[in-house]
């Protein structure tokens with residue numbers, strides 16, 4: 001049994017089913033990211049785990065102890081679970097020291113030392129102790145929110161889009177810092193995010209939700225390269241999806257014969273390729289199978305729309321990204337080839 005087990009979890013708000021029958025296993029010490037479009041039920045799922053919502057159906061078990069089930073509901077304050085919200089949700093009228101100290105028992109003899117230690121753990125120094133939250137930057141407030149959540153020594157940490165208000169350069173640094181701190185503390189973590197890149201880089205396990213249901217959960221690499229369906233494929237990155245005829249371990253498509261990653265017995269299928277699998281060799285008039293139709297410069301990369309055709313008369317327009325330096329001009333003939341194998345979608 002995994003550290004956290006969600007089984008058949010459901011939550012309705014009147015006629016809206018926010019979470020519908022979710023099963024998910026979270027191993028001890030791991031990092032799981034829950035991703036999905038807006039309104040798919042991510043926050044509700046997190047609130048059910050935290051104990052701020054009661055499930056209509058299903059169960060939540062943490063390290064063998066039932067937190068929610070048909071006849072049991074452990075309230076939030078009794079769960080060994082920390083939560084960092086999108087805006088940090090610090091108490092505005094309390095100092096940073098008091099915010100962090102909130103979770104430490106009042107009479108604890110080394111309270112001040114613990115607060116100082118937690119502050120340093122998240123990369124801040126004692127100079128911040130007596131400031132109020134509004135005197136800190138967004139990134140600093142999120143660090144304090146993490147320190148406050150860690151003060152309770154949670155066994156499970158829930159992060160609800162904690163980086164979304166930060167600018168891009170700070171996000172990556174914060175993500176790394178948070179992952180490092182939680183890993184060192186041995187705290188199992190669940191991150192909710194809109195951002196697929198963040199999910200893929202932060203987590204050991206990614207779970208994709210849609211309309212309250214869990215579409216697929218697995219390792220980031222597996223989900224990116226072997227998504228179950230078009231929705232998961234497109235949600236986790238740029239996807240080239242092409243119709244194909246399957247024969248002899250190959251998908252025959254507009255790009256020619258491409259090896260497939262399974263031995264599924266199907267005559268036709270939609271195949272998935274990631275754009276980085278497509279090699280583009282410009283100016284090869286003899287073996288050319290494509291023409292660059294559009295090119296849009298965006299700094300380090302150019303987005304190209306490339307028209308490709310095969311001998312069978314099939315044609316398709318593919319969107320590819322290439323380094324801007326040396327990117328082919330509109331009208332250039334090119335040879336497109338595929339590296340690696342194609343994945344068959346359901």
Ligand SMILES: Nc1ncnc2c1ncn2[C@@H]1O[C@H](COP(=O)(O)OP(=O)(O)OP(=O)(O)O)[C@@H](O)[C@H]1O
Pocket residue numbers: 013016017018036037038039040041042043044045194
């Ligand atoms: N308290 C509530 N009362 C009624 N409906 C609610 C309530 N909370 C959430 N919902 C509905 O449940 C669904 C799931 O909402 P939830 O906030 O869990 O989605 P989300 O995936 O976290 O969205 P976002 O990414 O936009 O934050 C939505 O349709 C939402 O309108």
